[in-house]
Amino acid sequence: MAKGIKDKVAILGMGCSKFGERWNASPEDLMVEAYSEAMADAGIGPEQLDAAWFSTHMEDVGTGRGGTPMSIALRLPNIGVTRVENFCAGGSEAIRAAVYAVAAGACDIALALGVEKLKDTGYGGLPTATVGTYIPQWYPNAVAPANFAQLATAYRRKHGVDAALLKRAIAHVSVKSHANGAKNPKAHLQKTITEEQVLKAPIIAEPLGLFDCCGVSDGAAAVIVTRPDIARALGKKDLITFKALQVSTSNGWEMHSNQWDGSYVHTARIAAKRAYEEAGIRSPREEVSMLEVHDCFSITELVTMEDLFLSAEGSAVKDVMDGFYDADGKVPCQIDGGLKCFGHPIGASGIRMLYEMYLQLQGRAGPRQLTNPKIGLTHNLGGQPSQNVCSVSIVGLEGA
Amino acid sequence: MIGIVGYGGYVPRLRLSRKAVVDANAWFAPQFAGKSSGTRAMTNWDEDSITMAVAAARDCLGPDENRSRIAAVFLASSTLPFAERQNAVIVREALTLGRHVDVLDITGSQRAALSALSEAIIRAQAGAGDTLVLAADNRKTQAASAAELDCGDGAAALLIGHDNVLAEYLGAATVSVDFVDHFRLAGEEIDYGWEERWIRDEGIGKLVPEAIAAALKNSKIDAAQVDHFIFPTSFQKMEAQLAKKCGIKEAAVVDGLARQIGDTGVPHALLLLARLLESSAQPGQTILLAQFGSGAQAFVFRVTEAISAFRPNTGVSDYLARGVEESSYTKFLSFKGQLRLERGMRGEQDKKTALTTLYRHREAILGLVGGRCEKTGEVHFPPSRYSYTPGHPALDTQKPYKLAERRGEVLSWSAESLSFNMSPPHYYGQIDFEGGGRILMEFTDISRGEVESGTKMEMVFRIKDVDEVRGFNRYFWKATPVRPQSSVGDKKKGSE
Numbered sequence: 075m076a077k078g079i080k081d082k083v084a085i086l087g088m089g090c091s092k093f094g095e096r097w098n099a100s101p102e103d104l105m106v107e108a109y110s111e112a113m114a115d116a117g118i119g120p121e122q123l124d125a126a127w128f129s130t131h132m133e134d135v136g137t138g139r140g141g142t143p144m145s146i147a148l149r150l151p152n153i154g155v156t157r158v159e160n161f162c163a164g165g166s167e168a169i170r171a172a173v174y175a176v177a178a179g180a181c182d183i184a185l186a187l188g189v190e191k192l193k194d195t196g197y198g199g200l201p202t203a204t205v206g207t208y209i210p211q212w213y214p215n216a217v218a219p220a221n222f223a224q225l226a227t228a229y230r231r232k233h234g235v236d237a238a239l240l241k242r243a244i245a246h247v248s249v250k251s252h253a254n255g256a257k258n259p260k261a262h263l264q265k266t267i268t269e270e271q272v273l274k275a276p277i278i279a280e281p282l283g284l285f286d287c288c289g290v291s292d293g294a295a296a297v298i299v300t301r302p303d304i305a306r307a308l309g310k311k312d313l314i315t316f317k318a319l320q321v322s323t324s325n326g327w328e329m330h331s332n333q334w335d336g337s338y339v340h341t342a343r344i345a346a347k348r349a350y351e352e353a354g355i356r357s358p359r360e361e362v363s364m365l366e367v368h369d370c371f372s373i374t375e376l377v378t379m380e381d382l383f384l385s386a387e388g389s390a391v392k393d394v395m396d397g398f399y400d401a402d403g404k405v406p407c408q409i410d411g412g413l414k415c416f417g418h419p420i421g422a423s424g425i426r427m428l429y430e431m432y433l434q435l436q437g438r439a440g441p442r443q444l445t446n447p448k449i450g451l452t453h454n455l456g457g458q459p460s461q462n463v464c465s466v467s468i469v470g471l472e473g474a
Numbered sequence: 475m476i477g478i479v480g481y482g483g484y485v486p487r488l489r490l491s492r493k494a495v496v497d498a499n500a501w502f503a504p505q506f507a508g509k510s511s512g513t514r515a516m517t518n519w520d521e522d523s524i525t526m527a528v529a530a531a532r533d534c535l536g537p538d539e540n541r542s543r544i545a546a547v548f549l550a551s552s553t554l555p556f557a558e559r560q561n562a563v564i565v566r567e568a569l570t571l572g573r574h575v576d577v578l579d580i581t582g583s584q585r586a587a588l589s590a591l592s593e594a595i596i597r598a599q600a601g602a603g604d605t606l607v608l609a610a611d612n613r614k615t616q617a618a619s620a621a622e623l624d625c626g627d628g629a630a631a632l633l634i635g636h637d638n639v640l641a642e643y644l645g646a647a648t649v650s651v652d653f654v655d656h657f658r659l660a661g662e663e664i665d666y667g668w669e670e671r672w673i674r675d676e677g678i679g680k681l682v683p684e685a686i687a688a689a690l691k692n693s694k695i696d697a698a699q700v701d702h703f704i705f706p707t708s709f710q711k712m713e714a715q716l717a718k719k720c721g722i723k724e725a726a727v728v729d730g731l732a733r734q735i736g737d738t739g740v741p742h743a744l745l746l747l748a749r750l751l752e753s754s755a756q757p758g759q760t761i762l763l764a765q766f767g768s769g770a771q772a773f774v775f776r777v778t779e780a781i782s783a784f785r786p787n788t789g790v791s792d793y794l795a796r797g798v799e800e801s802s803y804t805k806f807l808s809f810k811g812q813l814r815l816e817r818g819m820r821g822e823q824d825k826k827t828a829l830t831t832l833y834r835h836r837e838a839i840l841g842l843v844g845g846r847c848e849k850t851g852e853v854h855f856p857p858s859r860y861s862y863t864p865g866h867p868a869l870d871t872q873k874p875y876k877l878a879e880r881r882g883e884v885l886s887w888s889a890e891s892l893s894f895n896m897s898p899p900h901y902y903g904q905i906d907f908e909g910g911g912r913i914l915m916e917f918t919d920i921s922r923g924e925v926e927s928g929t930k931m932e933m934v935f936r937i938k939d940v941d942e943v944r945g946f947n948r949y950f951w952k953a954t955p956v957r958p959q960s961s962v963g964d965k966k967k968g969s970e
Binding site for chain 1: 818819820823825827828830831832835838839852853854855856858862864867884885886887888889890891892893894895899900902903904906907910911912913914915916926927928938939948950
């Protein structure tokens with residue numbers, strides 16, 4: 075394996091818009107919110123940016139295609155702006171591109187920004203997407219909740235978990251995220267909920283109910299990255315650096331062979347292993363301080379705890395119920411509310427996850443600040459369990 | 475000897491309660507109060523005459539992959555989905571029959587199935603290979619009409635050939651007359667009918683006996699020798715009156731299944747014949763079947779000793795037993811396209827089909843043909859140039875591999891009420907096939923609580939999507955639970 079990017083690139087600044095139903099904000103407004111905060115945080119001017127990567131998923135209801143929507147909205151100084159799209163993992167891809175450009179020495183300072191404007195569709199939930207001309211002729215007219223709900227049916231069978239127990243465990247996942255989101259002024263959903271509310275909510279896709287599904291939100295997030303020496307030269311101290319950036323993409327094995335059992339996400343395990351290796355982490359359950367994972371649905375978060383080798387296979391139900399991932403648990407997860415409550419503007423989510431890690435590592439997370447976190451992990455999943463793109467990133471204090 | 479060498483049938487699972495229809499329309503049509511007993515077969519939203527014909531054909535042909543004995547497929551129906559785009563060729567693709575098979579749509583009258591049978595007999599007499607005669611109907615009737623209560627939906631299949639004849643062809647006769655008991659102009663959806671007494675007395679009462687007399691004469695059979703008399707009709711006791719008029723013994727009259735499924739139209743004579751052959755037909759017995767429409771047509775067969783050697787894959791009796799009573803009249807109207815329910819914005823998604831793509835992949839889409847790697851034996855759907863074998867993707871090693879007749883089991887599933895579906899909740903999940911292969915696919919004909927990880931499933935050919943903007947049906951395969959044979963008494967009531 076290549077040496078990787080551990081400690082080669084630092085975060086110079088970050089910004090994140092308020093997420094939510096931003097009825098009166100255009101995608102351009104959301105971009106400006108995230109970008110202006112990030113630029114002020116970095117303390118640089120636009121002329122210091124060498125290149126930018128732009129993540130947005132649903133161009134048809136959002137910004138339109140290509141790199142120009144971002145370049146125009148931010149009036150960037152004619153630098154290269156490249157649009158990246160990799161389902162819900164697009165934000166992490168934009169980060170990866172910017173970080174790699176800096177690590178390669180091609181750029182000194184690079185910007186990654188993600189935005190999604192989902193609330194211009196006229197209905198709740200995600201818009202229906204086009205998927206070429208062949209797939210619609212055989213593939214189900216599937217929606218995300220039912221794709222992810224299948225994790226639950228397969229997980230129950232594999233581990234012999236009672237349906238009611240699993241339903242309670244995933245309810246705990248959502249209750250925890252709502253408790254966290256209530257402390258985040260930028261979160262889409264800021265109300266606490268009870269287990270009873272989750273269990274009684276209407277079913278969206280069996281066995282997932284309304285509170286098992288994340289918010290569909292408008293929002294944008296941005297990160298500016300540079301080399302550690304440049305960051306220091308710009309006056310930055312206590313740098314936050316990248317330890318690992320890994321992406322694993324399905325090749326059809328899960329969906330088409332008979333070998334995958336449907337109860338976990340294959341690519342997440344591959345990306346996690348590679349990321350731990352790149353970051354030099356041997357015992358993730360002990361070394362990772364905190365997590366932001368892709369909790370598009372409560373069941374996704376539960377199986378992800380096993381896919382990231384934090385909970386042993388088959389034991390995530392117990393860990394979740396024991397509060398291991400709660401704000402006061404051993405490894406707090408979704409401390410900002412996660413996709414569940416902070417919200418899920420698709421192209422921005424990977425960068426939003428990094429934003430919380432950045433704030434926590436700097437001690438700037440306000441009422442939800444954890445005690446002395448050193449290593450943060452983000453897990454950003456695009457697609458669906460049987461066919462997806464999975465990003466696992468690790469960041470931390472320089473030298474940690 | 476030439477004659478019937480195989481048979482099959484299909485009746486959709488849903489059985490609309492006539493009482494539900496009569497009660498719903500009582501304010502408007504109180505005259506139907508006396509017609510509220512029993513049920514009629516109704517198609518699921520994703521069924522039509524093509525899909526039902528495929529189901530009946532599979533019932534006749536069984537799971538054997540070798541279907542090379544079939545030289546022709548005739549599809550008879552008064553409700554063919556396509557006016558242009560041959561309907562029978564879609565059936566050929568679904569059955570993965572050879573590309574040199576002759577296919578033909580036969581339509582225009584209620585005796586179209588017997589017209590098809592007649593042509594099949596002529597092919598057999600000429601020494602051609604077996605002909606698969608398929609008949610199916612999915613009629614649309616006016617709400618609050620007698621026809622709505624009398625009709626049913628269904629399909630039947632007969633295989634006509636030389637070898638292992640189950641029922642020998644003895645003779646037939648046709649009377650072609652422009653007796654317009656009902657009509658429907660091209661492009662129209664619902665029949666317009668004339669006075670029933672005239673149809674009964676001047677039409678059926680005169681034209682059918684003429685055809686029967688001629689068929690019996692051609693067969694050198696006396697009317698009194700007929701052991702089974704099949705004549706589908708919506709008129710009560712019409713078949714018994716005809717039998718009497720023709721000199722056929724009363725006991726020979728075959729029940730028309732009006733109480734259970736209704737008159738299925740074009741396929742009905744063949745459907746009753748399939749049920750007779752699988753249940754009570756004995757070697758040596760004589761069968762007379764006749765149908766009325768633009769004249770009349772009659773056939774005479776004699777059951778052979780080989781009758782016990784053949785079993786349909788499921789059989790009409792089992793399809794009858796599998797019925798699930800449907801008490802929702804609005805569901806029936808919605809499925810028949812007569813009541814447009816709110817679909818929400820998700821129902822606005824464009825279903826335009828790229829015909830180039832469909833042609834390139836027609837064997838996978840219509841035939842459910844995957845690719846099996848010659849090196850590893852691993853099955854791929856859709857087939858691909860590179861295999862998925864982890865770490866060792868082989869190039870161009872896959873050979874066509876048929877999945878439609880293989881069973882599978884549910885690996886994972888869900889049922890959601892978010893997307894637009896004609897019959898919510900929308901069920902789909904991953905199916906692992908016996909012998910390899912996996913497809914994430916839609917489920918159909920399913921009741922709540924009927925599916926779990928591990929449930930055994932089988933494949934059915936169905937409408938996948940309807941493009942209402944351009945008028946096009948997409949067809950593909952769906953999974954449905956394997957139901958036990960002869961599950962009589964397992965009937966459920968209510969609305970799924």
